[in-house]
Amino acid sequence: MVKIRLLRVGATxxxxxxxxxxxxxxxxxxxxxxxxGHYDPLTDPPAIVxxxxxxxxxxxxxxxxxxxxxxxxxxxxxxxKLVSASLRxxxxxxxxxxxxxxxxxxxxxAAKSEGKPAExxxxAAPESKPxxxxxxxxxxxxxxxx
Numbered sequence: 001m002v003k004i005r006l007l008r009v010g011a012t013x014x015x016x017x018x019x020x021x022x023x024x025x026x027x028x029x030x031x032x033x034x035x036x037g038h039y040d041p042l043t044d045p046p047a048i049v050x051x052x053x054x055x056x057x058x059x060x061x062x063x064x065x066x067x068x069x070x071x072x073x074x075x076x077x078x079x080x081k082l083v084s085a086s087l088r089x090x091x092x093x094x095x096x097x098x099x100x101x102x103x104x105x106x107x108x109x110a111a112k113s114e115g116k117p118a119e120x121x122x123x124a125a126p127e128s129k130p131x132x133x134x135x136x137x138x139x140x141x142x143x144x145x146x
Contacts, residue, residue, distance in 0.1 A: 004058060004065040004073075006039065007032060014077055016040045019069060021058050034058075039072055050076045 001024045008029055009137065010016035019037035026032070037050030051100070055078060065073060 001059070002033070002061070004036070004055070004063050004069050006066070007035075014042060016042070017071065020056075021063055037076075048072050048076045050078070052076070052078055074103040090135060 002021060003024045004021050005028075006017040007020045007022070008015055008017055017039040018035050019039060019096075020032035021034045021036060022030070022032040034054065035055040037048070040047040041137065050073060055073060
């Protein structure tokens with residue numbers, strides 16, 4: 001999968017970033033396909049320079065921007081529709097998996113509660129003891145002083 005993401009450059013404690021198109025399996029500061037811009041967060045206001053033609057070309061090819069790059073693209077004036085459409089693909093997959101797991105867990109819990117009558121559920125629940133009784137040692141547990 002191809003992603004549009006940031007590559008960190010600059011000195012220690014003085015970060016600057018390049019906006020690059022890279023394979024998602026490559027490390028953050030590793031190999032990349034193409035540089036399409038740069039971002040300097042330390043200037044006031046932060047400098048964002050992105051070659052919009054290249055960004056649009058990669059988005060149309062199916063490259064997926066990270067959340068940070070998507071916000072940079074929209075701040076630099078790229079159409080929000082194009083950016084949000086490319087982000088929706090990954091977000092929907094992640095959300096879909098989470099919602100499927102949650103629905104399966106709820107269905108399993110509902111099946112358990114329907115299978116047991118209310119009386120059996122109460123009997124199966126352990127009875128709680130008052131806090132004073134559970135913390136105080138019993139007479140049989142204490143050793144006599146010699």
